[in-house]
Amino acid sequence: MGIIERLQQCLDSQSLIVGEALRAHPACIYLIPKAIIRPGSTEELAAAMTVCHELGQTVVTRGGGSGLVGGTVCEGEDILLSLERMNRIESIDVLGRTATVQAGVPLQALQDAAAAKALFFPLDLGARGSATLGGNLATNAGGNRVIRYGMTRDMVLGLEVVLSDGRIISAMNSVIKNNSGYDLKHLFVGSEGTLGIITRAVMRLQPAPLSENTALVAVSSFDRLVRLLGQADQHLGGAMSAFEVMWQSYYEAICQGGKRHRYPIRDSYPFYVLIESLGANQEADNQRFAAALEALFEQGLIEDAVLTKSRREAEALWAIRDDVEALMSLFPYFVFDVSVPLAEMESYVAEVEAGVKAAWPEDQCCIVFGHLGDGNLHFVIRAAGEFEQVREQVNEIVYEPLRSRKGVISAEHGIGLEKRPYLNISRSQDEIELMKLIKRSFDPKGILNPGKIFEA
Structure with missing residues (x-):
């Protein structure tokens, strides 16, 4: 009995796509895999992986499809694994400031759900609407607020993972301090689906900011840009949450002469910086932010600035930074x-x-x-x-x-296929040999996302 017949014994038609139906799935634009597994639960996935491990069937896990390094490239003999049906936010613990989520939850969905409870999930990136938390964890995504809140690795407390042989490792820790032996979750975060398949997670939330200040500033030299980074953080007393730099080449390519985005600062400068500060008192933080900009002017670190007065104005500035689609014409x-x-x-x-x-x-x-x-x-x-x-x-x-x-x-x-050489x-x-040793220990048959990061 072949792999498809064996999988049909443990998965229903919702959980397994085969044959001509594959062509209708959005993941099958370029390459058609042998099948697509779409489990509705961790137990379904475990059953499928038990079969795949027994028969040596390779499996490639796909998240929201926003990666850039070929980490989810599927060959014709691979089976594609999509966690799109495992997309529930199971619970939000307001007191403990945690969210228990399935891996297929889009990043923006968790951001919105946390905000509805007066909490804050600080991971943020341009693909927030399509990128999934499982993909964020598998690649240890960074984004716009790493300078204050860290990478995805710094926001996860516990994980549930299915290993290549179908075993379920449930380490759904929900406390910040846990030094009880090896912290296994960090082996899977950033492993690009090569060691195990992340199915659920406990994510750490923060108190929702009560104030937000944003400015776009122009800088005349790289030396001043570096000094600005340190001085802005100091003047804002650790409240700076983003420091996003656009070289003139990017600023001009995105604004497109004012046709795609209105120029917030019209004069031409080598660098444009988005500075964001999050705090707890809007009136006091407004004063601090304005005073910080004034001090930076006096130090000669910035040439011009636009200080936003509303959320809508801030979103217009962030739209310039996030609008990488404007580069499609290139x-x-x-x-x-x-x-x-x-x-x-x-x-x-x-x-x-x-x-x-x-x-x-x-x-x-x-x-x-x-x-x-x-x-x-x-x-x-x-x-x-x-x-x-x-x-x-x-x-x-x-x-x-x-x-x-x-x-x-x-x-x-991540590394995927593109950066492997x-x-x-x-x-x-x-270091590479140690990584390979870990890979062989977790996936001795080499069936999980084969060929990604390094050759077996």
Whole structure:
């Protein structure tokens, strides 16, 4: 009896898609897998994985589909696993400030549910409407507020995971302090579905902010930009929640001459920074925020500023930062997500920009933006030529300069397939061998997301 027949014995038609019905699923635009498993519960998934493990069937887990590194690429012989039906927020504990959620819950759904209880889930990124919490956990997503609240890893208290052989590991811890042996959840967070399948989680919530202040400021040099980061945080007394930097290349590409977004600051500057502060007293925090901007002006760190007066105005500024869809007109392009120490950042960006211009003097563009406060930069690079050849050349231009600067090839999107050849830039051979040992221990048959992060 084959894998499909065996799965049909333990899954109903809602939980297993096969044959021509596969083509109707949104995950099957480019490649058609052998089947799609859509479990309605952890127990259903465990039963399916028991069968897959017995028969050596490879399984690729897919979240919201917003990843950028080929982490959910499915070959024709793979089975695709979607947790889209496991999308319930099971409970919100107001007293303990936790949320128990299934892995298929969209990020924005948890944000909204927490807000309805006067609580706050601080993870935030542009794909909030489609990205799922399981995907956020599997890639250890970062986003806009890492500078204050940390990565997804810092927001999870407990996990439930199905291992490759169908065993269920339920470590749904709900307290902040738990030093009872190894903290197993951190093995699965950021593992990109290669060690186990996250099905449920206990997420840590925060008190809802009672005040919010946002400004867009213009900065004339990178040296002043770095000094601004430290001084803004100091003047705001630790309340700064975001420090998002747009190089002029990004600002102009998104605003498109004022046709797509009205220019908040019309004059041309090398850098534009979104500064956000969250607090507990709107009137007092308004005064503190305005005083901080005034002090930064007096220190010569900012040239111009727009201070928002309403949530609507703040959303208009954030729309510029989040509107990466505006870059679709440049397609085909290559997107990068790297980290580099602040002391190395200016020279690194200059080297990448120079490398792109030297390789393609005429038809190219290099657009830069990033979170900066956590060292994270994003590049969007377009160059003329045959796609695969250009991609390999652009990858070398972006990744190789990181080696000497102790930079990181992936800040928040993972490794997947796209970055696998460059893992040794950020990780030593001993580290990679240890990762492979862990992989073999958890998934001895190599059936979970095969070929991702490194070759078996």
